[in-house]
Amino acid sequence: MEQYDTLVENQYYTPGLFENILERLKQQEVDISKVSRGNIAGVDEFHVRGAEVSLELAKEVELKNSKVLDVGCGIGGPSRMLADQFNCKVTGIDLCQEFIRTARGLSEIVGLQYNTEFLQASALDLPFNKGSFDVVWTQHVQMNINDKGKFYSEINRVLSDQGMLIYYDIFRKNSADVNYPVPWADNSSVSFLGTIKNMNNILIELGFNKFHTTDQTSKAILFLSDLFEKLKMNGPPKLGLNVLMGKSTGEKLLNILKGLEEGKIVLQSGIYKKQNQ
Numbered sequence: 001m002e003q004y005d006t007l008v009e010n011q012y013y014t015p016g017l018f019e020n021i022l023e024r025l026k027q028q029e030v031d032i033s034k035v036s037r038g039n040i041a042g043v044d045e046f047h048v049r050g051a052e053v054s055l056e057l058a059k060e061v062e063l064k065n066s067k068v069l070d071v072g073c074g075i076g077g078p079s080r081m082l083a084d085q086f087n088c089k090v091t092g093i094d095l096c097q098e099f100i101r102t103a104r105g106l107s108e109i110v111g112l113q114y115n116t117e118f119l120q121a122s123a124l125d126l127p128f129n130k131g132s133f134d135v136v137w138t139q140h141v142q143m144n145i146n147d148k149g150k151f152y153s154e155i156n157r158v159l160s161d162q163g164m165l166i167y168y169d170i171f172r173k174n175s176a177d178v179n180y181p182v183p184w185a186d187n188s189s190v191s192f193l194g195t196i197k198n199m200n201n202i203l204i205e206l207g208f209n210k211f212h213t214t215d216q217t218s219k220a221i222l223f224l225s226d227l228f229e230k231l232k233m234n235g236p237p238k239l240g241l242n243v244l245m246g247k248s249t250g251e252k253l254l255n256i257l258k259g260l261e262e263g264k265i266v267l268q269s270g271i272y273k274k275q276n277q
């Protein structure tokens, strides 16, 4: 494994994650033979605004029955949502083996193991043939990736003609860096925030058409401010993103909120369509 891959794996490594989630479900008296997606919703979407924003994005286009690749799938919540609600056949890849093991285990306990599959792989070297997917879905991943050209060209390669890239990401607005830690990086060694303009230039150069973009910044600020109010009143949830981010969860989320409020970073979702090539 290259040094960069190891740094990213270490950033997200959470030993015994699947067992920890099962234990927390049991503590809440959830019957492990009858776990629903709702029971694990607090933990299985690792991005600002969780399941809510994924569903909004999925509804922006016709996804029903699509073959989807979820790049940097984490523990697989968005993949399971697409499989469950839109009958998609979803493959998720992630560098972090512990996340892949947990994604497989969670799909199994909610009964979605036949519509979702998860593989440990690098976004920069996707183990799929040209034109294998109708849709590539990626949320909060490219902030860890320095070689943006390679990242988007691999996505382009595995998409079929007229295929869609659907993303939801954090971008830098100016040259000022965020304060660390943030959810994707404890320090600058694994953080590579790029600009929206740079991403757009790469995608247009590759032959994509911009279909639709949405500035998600103000919704993210509202969401995070509300979350801090709730945390003040109720303390950390039994099964929330604190399970993935550990002791520094509050500090990481506060640094995103500050970065958004100070105008250093922005959130955007969007859809680009691949032209016939």
Ligand SMILES: C[S@@+](CC[C@H](N)C(=O)[O-])C[C@H]1O[C@@H](n2cnc3c(N)ncnc32)[C@H](O)[C@@H]1O
Residues within 6 Å of the ligand: 008, 009, 012, 044, 045, 046, 047, 071, 072, 073, 074, 075, 076, 077, 078, 093, 094, 095, 096, 099, 121, 122, 123, 124, 138, 139, 140, 141, 144, 145, 183, 184
């Ligand atoms: C913040 S999490 C988001 C997970 C998931 N997309 C979600 O929204 O729930 C970022 C994920 O990207 C993965 N990742 C980062 N760099 C990667 C790379 N080069 N190849 C594959 N996965 C990568 C990390 O391991 C981590 O699981």
